[in-house]
Amino acid sequence: MVNKKYLLNNQDMSQFIANGYLLLKPDYPAGLHQTIKKRTEHIFESGDPGNRILEQVPELYEIFDHPVVKGTLQSIIGLNYIMQPHRNCHVNMPDSKGQGWHQDGTPRKFQGWNHPWRRHHRSRMAMAFYYPQDVSTEIGPTAILPGTQYYDALNDTESMPGLPICGEAGTIAIVHYEIWHRASANLSSDKRYMMKFLFHRTEEPKEPSWNLDIGSADLWNQIGSTNDIDITRHPILWKSLWNWYCNQNDDSAVSQPDTLDVHQLVQELDQKAEVAERMEATYKLGTIGKAAITPIMDQLNNGISEQNSLNLSAALSAIGGPAVPVLTDMLRHDSDWWKRACAADTLGDIGKDAKDSVQSLIEALDDESDWVRRNATNSLGIISESLEDTIPALIRAMEDAQPFVPINAIFALTKIRKSRPNDDSLFKDVEPAIHDGLNHQHERVSYYSNYALEQFNQI
Incomplete structure (x- = not known):
């Protein structure tokens, strides 16, 4: 520190x-x-x-x-x-x-x-x-x-x-x-x-990690340009991220569904729309919260493009905890691997509020899709809950044939270990598994294994 x-x-x-x-x-x-x-x-x-x-x-x-x-x-x-x-x-x-x-x-x-x-x-x-x-x-x-x-x-x-x-x-x-x-x-x-x-980052925000001055928290009107270069203003987006950094919910930012046209906002997430408009729509849907989930899911299930699925997933991230049940259901039951991959990724982006999805993410480590397994591994490292189940699952993921999966597993274990330097008993089986990774046939897996051991030795 x-x-x-x-x-x-x-x-x-x-x-x-x-x-x-x-x-x-x-x-x-x-x-x-x-x-x-x-x-x-x-x-x-x-x-x-x-x-x-x-x-x-x-x-x-x-x-x-x-x-x-x-x-x-x-x-x-x-x-x-x-x-x-x-x-x-x-x-x-x-x-x-x-x-x-x-x-x-x-x-x-x-x-x-x-x-x-x-x-x-x-x-x-x-x-x-x-x-x-x-x-x-x-x-x-x-x-x-x-x-x-x-x-x-x-x-x-x-x-x-x-x-x-x-x-x-x-x-x-x-x-x-x-x-x-x-x-x-x-x-x-x-x-x-x-x-x-x-x-x-190795752990989700618990409180502001900078020198927070409570008396001057509303700074958004002061922002808009830097060095004479104008930028597009996104105050709803900025405030959402400020709240995430502070680990706080702002109930005053929640909009009533009848004050915004939810279906119109969902349509504005189409990749053909101006990118600034898509960002505005994403975070306006976030302020609507639970009432926006069904229209978003209806659109996700409407045969849209992969990129548009990512845009809708970003809106579910902005909504946060209320979206976890539908995302978990998508991860467990959807027949489309791309949507399962989006669900696994979005649950991780939501973070600690998605802790109820950990067991489903662990099950997803056996998914037939490489990309679902990759995203699930990464998300388990971000959420970092139920470690008595998560850590053994990530150790098993190091044996995956797709190199991206063991790389993500090694990095997830490294982040979890660094965030819990005093919990030695949880990690007794981790270092031997990572030692085995030093001899992996894929050079990047071996490289990340060596890196992880160096990080562990600094604790």
């Missing part, structure tokens, strides 16, 4: 919720960034180290151990957060043309997988972009689109000015994992190095 003086305040947190990023400029020792840059340049002479950049440039530990960085991450993703084993150094070569706008984790083929991915609004993961050198607009900085972390598509990128992240060596941007970003064109003769690291 870091000193409270390094935690964010209300204004910082509300800006992160709305804009999706914060810029940090910690005071590091003189020469540290130059050392990191020189070592990185030397390593790249032999090829891209990929995930092993931290092992080969151990000075990077000092970057992320700084109390300003730790205080920011603790404020956003909670106590006991962990660094994810995937990280990379992105090199922007001289005279590069730059990239198109994208989100990380975009759909790609993996052993036949080529389906849309659900974008999650609640910050269970954050990214850090770190520069070991001075970066100006000429050298191809990473650019972001503030406020787009809740969008699964961009309707008009030409009219959306990006924000180039520039600054002296040691500049760090902490961003929402889902924010749209790109490498800008490098107009210089120098290589630009940017280290990207991922960090994960």
Whole structure:
């Protein structure tokens, strides 16, 4: 736990919720960034180290151990957060043309997988972009689109000015994992190095993890632009996420069904609608709550596209606990594997309020669909309840033939263990199972097993 003086305040947190990023400029020792840059340049002479950049440039530990960085991450993703084993150094070569706008984790083929991915609004993961050198607009900085972390598509990128992240060596941007970003064109003769690291929440919010000032909680009218870049305002969405971070329900936000056209809002979740309108409809349905569930489920059962199913699932996430029974029923009984996968994922996104679904998620680890099993494994790690049943089930999931499932199981067990450092008896069978994973035929499973054991040894 870091000193409270390094935690964010209300204004910082509300800006992160709305804009999706914060810029940090910690005071590091003189020469540290130059050392990191020189070592990185030397390593790249032999090829891209990929995930092993931290092992080969151990000075990077000092970057992320700084109390300003730790205080920011603790404020956003909670106590006991962990660094994810995937990280990379992105090199922007001289005279590069730059990239198109994208989100990380975009759909790609993996052993036949080529389906849309659900974008999650609640910050269970954050990214850090770190520069070991001075970066100006000429050298191809990473650019972001503030406020787009809740969008699964961009309707008009030409009219959306990006924000180039520039600054002296040691500049760090902490961003929402889902924010749209790109490498800008490098107009210089120098290589630009940017280290990207991922960090994960290990437990759901119990209380605000920043310096909450009760007297200034209503900040939404102050938010709307940053650095002269306007963003679309989503006050209902922002307030919903603020309440999630605070682990509180806001009964005053609940709308009566007759004040909003529920069926019209459901129609506005169609992927053909403007993305900003879809976000508004999603969280308006969330404020309606239980009365919106039947119209949403009717639409889900109406033969809609996979992407539209994800949009409807996001609305069920916004509704939260009241949607758990219908999602559990869908997971257990629906004949469509895609809808079962959506249900498993959405139950995890709802979090602790979905604790009654744990046994159904455990049963889903035997589902015939790889993707249902993958999502169920991830959700069990988020909900983290009924551990006397959940932990043995996740150990068994490590034997799954689909690599994504044991990877998720290992990571779920790691998060649960880090969130319960004093409950040794619960985890007596976990480390032997993860040791077995070191010899797994799939390289990523072996890599994640080694990572998990390192995390366990830090407890």
